[in-house]
Amino acid sequence: MSTRTILDPTGERTVAERARLARPASLDGLTVGLLDISKPRGDVFLDRLEERLTEVGASVKRYRKPTFAKPAPVDLRHEIATECQVVIEALAD
Amino acid sequence: MHDISDLELRGVPGVFVASDEFVTAADSQSKSLGYSAMARVFTPHPVQDRTDDEMTAYADAAFDEIVSQITAG
Amino acid sequence: MSAPTLPDGLVVVVKRDCETCQTVVPVLRQLAGAAAVTIYTQDDPDFPGEPSAIHDADLAVSWHHDIETVPTVIKVADGAEVERTVGWHRDEWERLTGVAELGPDLPAMRPGCGSKSVDPDLVDELRARHGGSVLRSRRIDVADAEDEIELMFNRGWTDGLPVIPPTEARVLAMLEGTSRAPDEIVATVPPDLVDVTVEKVAIAAVMAGCKPEYLPWVLTSVEAVCNDEFNMHGLLATTMPVGPVIVCSGPGTRKIGMNSGINALGQGNRANSTIGRALQLVVRNVGGGRPGEVDRATHGSTAKLSFCFAEDDESSPYGTLAGARGVEPGVDALTVFAGEAPHCIVDQLSRTPESLANTLAHQLQAMHHHKLILAFDAILVMGPEHARVFADAGWDRDRILFELHMRLTTPVDQLARGAGGIEEGIPTSSAGAFLAPDTSAGPTALPKFRPDGLMLAYAGGGAGLFSALIAGWVNGEMGSRPVTRAVRY
Numbered sequence: 001m002s003t004r005t006i007l008d009p010t011g012e013r014t015v016a017e018r019a020r021l022a023r024p025a026s027l028d029g030l031t032v033g034l035l036d037i038s039k040p041r042g043d044v045f046l047d048r049l050e051e052r053l054t055e056v057g058a059s060v061k062r063y064r065k066p067t068f069a070k071p072a073p074v075d076l077r078h079e080i081a082t083e084c085q086v087v088i089e090a091l092a093d
Numbered sequence: 094m095h096d097i098s099d100l101e102l103r104g105v106p107g108v109f110v111a112s113d114e115f116v117t118a119a120d121s122q123s124k125s126l127g128y129s130a131m132a133r134v135f136t137p138h139p140v141q142d143r144t145d146d147e148m149t150a151y152a153d154a155a156f157d158e159i160v161s162q163i164t165a166g
Numbered sequence: 167m168s169a170p171t172l173p174d175g176l177v178v179v180v181k182r183d184c185e186t187c188q189t190v191v192p193v194l195r196q197l198a199g200a201a202a203v204t205i206y207t208q209d210d211p212d213f214p215g216e217p218s219a220i221h222d223a224d225l226a227v228s229w230h231h232d233i234e235t236v237p238t239v240i241k242v243a244d245g246a247e248v249e250r251t252v253g254w255h256r257d258e259w260e261r262l263t264g265v266a267e268l269g270p271d272l273p274a275m276r277p278g279c280g281s282k283s284v285d286p287d288l289v290d291e292l293r294a295r296h297g298g299s300v301l302r303s304r305r306i307d308v309a310d311a312e313d314e315i316e317l318m319f320n321r322g323w324t325d326g327l328p329v330i331p332p333t334e335a336r337v338l339a340m341l342e343g344t345s346r347a348p349d350e351i352v353a354t355v356p357p358d359l360v361d362v363t364v365e366k367v368a369i370a371a372v373m374a375g376c377k378p379e380y381l382p383w384v385l386t387s388v389e390a391v392c393n394d395e396f397n398m399h400g401l402l403a404t405t406m407p408v409g410p411v412i413v414c415s416g417p418g419t420r421k422i423g424m425n426s427g428i429n430a431l432g433q434g435n436r437a438n439s440t441i442g443r444a445l446q447l448v449v450r451n452v453g454g455g456r457p458g459e460v461d462r463a464t465h466g467s468t469a470k471l472s473f474c475f476a477e478d479d480e481s482s483p484y485g486t487l488a489g490a491r492g493v494e495p496g497v498d499a500l501t502v503f504a505g506e507a508p509h510c511i512v513d514q515l516s517r518t519p520e521s522l523a524n525t526l527a528h529q530l531q532a533m534h535h536h537k538l539i540l541a542f543d544a545i546l547v548m549g550p551e552h553a554r555v556f557a558d559a560g561w562d563r564d565r566i567l568f569e570l571h572m573r574l575t576t577p578v579d580q581l582a583r584g585a586g587g588i589e590e591g592i593p594t595s596s597a598g599a600f601l602a603p604d605t606s607a608g609p610t611a612l613p614k615f616r617p618d619g620l621m622l623a624y625a626g627g628g629a630g631l632f633s634a635l636i637a638g639w640v641n642g643e644m645g646s647r648p649v650t651r652a653v654r655y
Contacts, residue, residue, distance in 0.1 A: 004308035007332045009323055009369045009451040011360030012304055018128045018320065021106045023165040032163075033105070035096065040141045041148050045110075048152030049159070056160070071095040081103035086163040089096055093112035093140040102320060125311035127320070 024085060028057035033084035037068040042091040049088065068092065094122045097131055108132040108162040110155065112140045132162040170227050172247065175202030176263055177240040179222070179233045182213035184279035187237050190254050193269040200265045208236065208282040228283035229296045235278040239263065253278035294335040300348050301334060303365060318373070323451050325443065325471055329373035340368040343378030344385060345655060352385055353392035355453035356399035357460045362388065362452045367444070370451065374444035374472075379422050380437055382655045383500065384444040387412050387474075390502040390649045391445065397646045401504045401639055402455040407467040408639040410449075411505040412442055412474035413545065413623050415486040416498030418653060424476035428627035431475050431508050431547065431634055442472030469507035475625055481550065482624035483557035490563060490621070491650040498653040503545055503621075504646035508634035509533075513552070515631075519559040519569070522552060526633065527573030531614050533637045537581045537591035539612050543619040543638035543648065549626035552633045563622055574614040581612060616641065621648070 024030060032053050034046045050060045061083055065072040072080075080087055097107040111119060113135040123131040136151045143151070176197060180187040191214045197203045198217040207213050208228055211221035222228050231240070235252040241262055242248065251258045255275040259268050283292060308314045314331040318324050330336065341348055341364070348365040355362050364385065371384050391398045391410050401408060414424060425435035433439060449455045457466065479486045488499035511529045516522040526546065534542055548556075556566050583591040592612070614620075619641060626634065639646055 004314060005305050005334065006308060006314060006317075007301060007334065007337055007365075007369050008304040008306055009332060009366070009373060009447070011355070011358060011362070011366075011452045011454065013358065013360065013454075017130060020130050020132060021101045021104065023106045023163055025165050027160065027164060041143055042140075044145050044148040045136075045140075045152045048149045049156065052152070052156045065096070071099065077096065077099055077103065081100060081105050084105055087097070087100050087105050087107040088110060088159060088163065089107060090110035091112070091136065091140060092109070092115055093138060122311075125309045127309040127312040127317055 026057075027053065027086065030058050030085040031061055031083060032058045033061050033063055033080045033087040035072065035080065035087055035089040036062065036064040037089060037092055038064055038066070039068050039091060039093060045091045046088075049090070094119065094126060094131060094133075098123075098126050098128050101128075101131075106132075106163050108134055108159055110134050110136065110159065112136050112138040114138045134158045134162060170230060171245050172227070172231065172240060172242045173202075173204045174242050174244065175204065177204050177206065177242055179206045179208065179228060179231075179236055179238045179240075179281070180214065180219070181208040181236050181279070181282055182210040184236050186254050186276045186278050187213075189272060189276060190237055190269065193254075193259065193272070196268055197263060197265055201263060224295065225283040225288070225292055226296055228281055229292050233281040234284050236281050237278055238281070290335050290339060293338045294333075297338045300341075301337060301365060302349060302363070303337075303369060305334075322456070323373070323447075325446060325450065327471070329447070330375055332369040332372040336372045337365070337368050340372050340376065340378050340381055341365070343368075343371075343381035346385065353389050355388070355392050355448060356455065357402060358454035360452050360454070362392075362448060366452055367448055370447040371440070371444040373447055374440040375436065376440040376444050377422070377436070380441050380444075382653050383412075383414065383418075383422070383437075383441050384448075386500055386651050386653045387441065387445045387502060388448055389654075390500065390651045391449075393649065395647045396502055396504070396649045398449065398453070398455075399460075400644070401646055402449065402453075402461050404639060405462050405464045406506070406639055407463050407465050407470070408504050408506050409467070409470035409473060410442075410445060411469070411503045411545070411636055412445065412500050413477060413487050413503065414441075414474065414498075414500045415477040415479045415488045415493075416653070417496060418498035419476035419479075426476040426478035426625045430478075430625040430627075431473075438474050438476070439472050442474030445474075446470065446472060467507040469505075473505070473507070477624050478550075478626075479624075483553055484563035484566065484622060484624065487545070487621055487623045488650050491648075493650060493652060499650060500653065501648055501650040503543070503636065503648045504639040505545065505636040506638075508547065508636050511633045511635055513631055513633075516555060519556050519561050522555045523566070523569045523573060526552075527570055529635065530570065530620070531574055531576065533614070533635065535590055536576075537583075537585070537588060539576070539581060539592065539614050540616055540619070541640055541642070541645075543615065543621070543641045545621045545623050545636040545638070547623045547625050547634040547636065549630055549632050549634070550624075550628050551631045553624055566622065567620060570620060571613060571615065571617075574620075575611045576614070577611050578609060 097109045100107045205219035206222040207219040238252045240250040346364045350364045351361045422437045424437040493499040513525040581592045582594040
């Protein structure tokens with residue numbers, strides 16, 4: 001048993017794991033954020049995603065984090081959260 | 094993966110894309126973040142030495158799966 | 167894992183680190199020769215050596231059989247304890263064991279030592295190790311890279327402030343605060359109508375920061391709000407800034423250190439703050455009642471984090487709210503009321519009861535809106551300096567309320583919609599509906615409150631010519647009625 005175990009405070013009507021956020025039905029008309037983690041070649045990958053996303057009716061905003069080695073700065077995350085309805089982060093290798 | 098975890102807590106559904114070298118790392122990282130179900134899609138490896146055409150092909154190959162991870166149904 | 171059973175015959179629990187246990191070793195040898203004896207040793211497996219003992223290494227036997235002193239001798243028959251004795255007492259040991267002339271070289275008696283299983287340094291760990299099986303809640307492992315405080319926030323289990331992670335050890339310790347069984351169902355919690363057990367309430371109490379001795383008050387408040395009379399569901403779903411207010415009284419409030427004096431309705435007192443908070447966490451996490459979902463309050467209020475205080479029943483010149491609602495003096499009780507954050511009424515000059523009553527009535531009339539009547543109840547928490555004005559004049563609770571009600575009657579034409587250039591108000595065409603059906607002619611004046619709708623409580627610091635008005639949510643069938651319950655320990 002983990003030494004850090006807590007008891008579920010809920011009525012246990014749903015699963016205990018963290019669930020995915022609800023997704024929109026389609027991307028048509030939405031703003032999709034593309035977050036480049038700044039590893040080589042990721043930008044080319046994201047360029048193609050941008051073309052394909054635009055074709056399906058989404059508008060795309062591009063972002064880039066300063067280094068792949070750390071989480072994105074809070075200002076950048078806030079910016080993405082206020083400007084986009086969904087986000088794709090790429091490309092780690 | 095911390096970024097996707099954080100952005101989802103801010104209300105933005107997200108997906109993380111990595112090369113398939115990252116599969117087991119992604120499993121353990123997402124689990125250690127307490128979010129095993131985090132959406133993720135994998136491209137072939139390697140990435141860093143691929144030409145532009147090859148990277149574009151990777152994107153085309155992954156596109157449908159990426160979209161399915163950020164839309165419902 | 168269930169409790170280990172004791173073998174039939176005589177069971178003796180000892181430890182080497184106890185002079186009395188060492189003293190009685192010859193007696194143990196006598197007993198072993200005369201009866202079926204099983205010895206459990208808590209520390210050194212080689213003690214007493216002869217006769218040989220079972221090493222209760224994890225103290226499971228000692229813990230499950232409530233060994234508080236060593237040596238303890240238990241007579242067991244058919245797997246059940248018949249009786250026991252603790253320490254060394256020759257007459258007792260001879261009587262219980264049925265063996266004569268025990269320890270002839272020993273003194274007649276010698277007190278025992280503390281059992282290792284009640285060592286304060288070990289108690290919590292032992293409880294977690296051996297008591298964990300009584301807990302039925304789903305366990306959640308905190309992942310390596312997760313902070314358990316953040317986890318609670320991320321899962322949506324907090325009220326916006328950090329909560330104490332409910333570990334098994336903490337919840338077991340909390341459950342010591344009640345004699346009720348952990349799996350006993352306390353109430354059915356709206357809006358999702360989920361049955362909540364004592365264990366789940368204890369989890370909420372841990373998260374809120376309660377001490378175990380607060381748990382009975384939390385349990386009682388959960389019972390008090392989860393019924394059709396109080397209508398917790400309606401209280402949640404309303405757009406008004408209301409929540410459950412808990413008014414406590416009785417000697418138990420002092421035992422647990424509740425605040426009935428300076429800043430009684432405010433922050434800073436652990437019992438006040440955490441009991442109210444625990445109730446709201448049950449509603450949120452078990453019942454599923456959350457802001458933005460079922461909770462649609464327009465503005466809400468910080469009183470929805472927690473609103474619980476004690477009346478100063480020792481000094482009150484007019485008894486307690488619980489007393490007025492039928493609870494015997496000296497009985498620990500609480501009243502739950504669907505109400506807002508308190509509103510201050512200032513009167514620093516009235517020396518006569520009439521003048522103060524005029525002030526209070528004026529401010530009470532304005533509660534929510536001066537033209538809205540009968541639909542809302544209220545609790546007026548008089549501060550000591552205001553209460554003294556009435557007490558010095560010999561006005562008891564009934565007199566105070568009578569005088570206030572008398573001043574809270576307003577001509578219908580002032581209350582009517584449109585009157586005074588204000589569109590809000592009562593519909594004059596159905597003004598008669600506000601009174602009892604047998605009123606044939608339309609009333610010319612109407613009271614602010616229904617007959618029992620204005621309640622009095624007594625709390626607050628000794629300096630300050632103020633009273634605090636707790637305005638209520640909608641009353642009656644469509645709304646909420648206050649509920650009073652004696653605390654069940």
